[in-house]
Structure formats: structure tokens, C-alpha cells
Amino acid sequence: MKRSRKLVLRLRLLRKIYGELLGLEPSPQTSHINIDGHDVVEVTFTDEQARLIVERAISKAKPALEQAGTFGPTNYESTIRTNKVGFLGQVAWYIYAEDDFPKGLSTLKFGFHKDEQDFIFKGYKGDVKCAGRANAELMMTPEHRFQKRHFDLYVGCRLIKENPYIVQIWGYASREDLEKYGYIDDFGYGLTRCYRLKNLHAIIELRNLKAKVENRKE
DSSP states (O other): OOOOHHHHHHHHHHHHHOSGGGTSOOOTTEEEEEETTEEEEEEEOOHHHHHHHHHHHHHHHHHHHHHHTOOOHHHHHHHHHHHHHHHHHHHHHHHHHHSOHHHHHHTSOOSSOOOOOSEEETTEEEEEEEESSTTOOEEEEEHHHHHHSOOSEEEEEEEEETTTTEEEEEEEEEHHHHHHHOEEEESSSSEEEEEEGGGSBOGGGGGGOOOOOOOOOO
């Protein structure tokens, strides 16, 4: 059976966009390291890239807290830190997968926004979760968000260094993986869905994922 013209064009676009995940050259800002037998990708940010991300984290904090009705000095500093860590993880994905920092930066929303996917890969909606500790062992997402927002893929990262900023991408899990092999815990701020970083599929394995194509009548 011949592929539809739309599908062919879509696959060509994927080959153009995604580097290492489709067998092309990886970003020079990334490198693979072996941690206890697990293939981990390290993404190193330039000082200018880090500055722009931190600016976005600061700009988002105040309006988001005011909209939520929880603005205060302590919450403000904590939210900036949370935003920064999350943003670094999100942009690290775009540097690795597309070698496209500007596009990654453009996905960081200002103000108060509902939780949407961080990226779309081969038709699958993905959420990037980044821990802020260098020795973090878990990928975590609030349980109420896990139940409300049904993402197809979850990418687990951790921030291991600042100045320069370095993020490790440990891999990914499907929603089904989190449902079957994850567990729920409470760390003092509500129920949290947890999944061990070392149990994630290596991120490079995404290149074997078949494109999600909707069945449409031509």
C-alpha cells in the first residue's frame, strides 16, 4: 500500500527536524555518558541560553502567583526556582531532539497557563519532568495532574550543575509505564506519581517509536 502524500511529507519533516533520534548528527551541546549501565544524555547550556531561561522563569513567577492568589516573598523565590528547573528540562529536550534552542525557549509560557504538553514527537504528546537536585533518583509529577492531563510520553531529567547549567536526560516512560510500574507517595505537598530515573527507557530508544498517525479517509 502506498503511503499518503501527507504522511510522506510528515515523515520528511521529522527527518529534517529530529537529529540523533532519526539517525542524524546530534547537537554539539549534548553528550552521552554511562551511569551504572544507563545511557544518559547531558545537555550543557551556554551562559546566554541560561540567562534567557532564568529571565523567563522570573517573568512568569509573579503573574502566575497573583493569578493563583498565593503571591508572597517566600512563594516568589520558590516559584522562580521551580520555573527555572522545569524550563531548563523542557529546553534541554529541544536542544537534544531538535538542536533548536530558540524553539525550546519559545515554548516557555509567560503568566498563568493551564498545563499543556511540552513537546510533540511523532504525533505523541510529551511532558518533561526535571528534578532540581543532582542526586535526584525519581521522576515525579503531581497525581492530580497525572489523572487530569493524559500525556503519551514522560521524559525524566535532573539538573546536576549550575554555572554552567547542565541537565541530564535519563530517558522516557509511557503513560502505561507510569500506571503499571510507578508508585504514589506524599512528600508533604500532595500525592505524587513517582518513577525511578534508572528504570526509564534510554531516550535514544525513541527513534524506534512508530509515528502516531490518525486514521483518516482520503
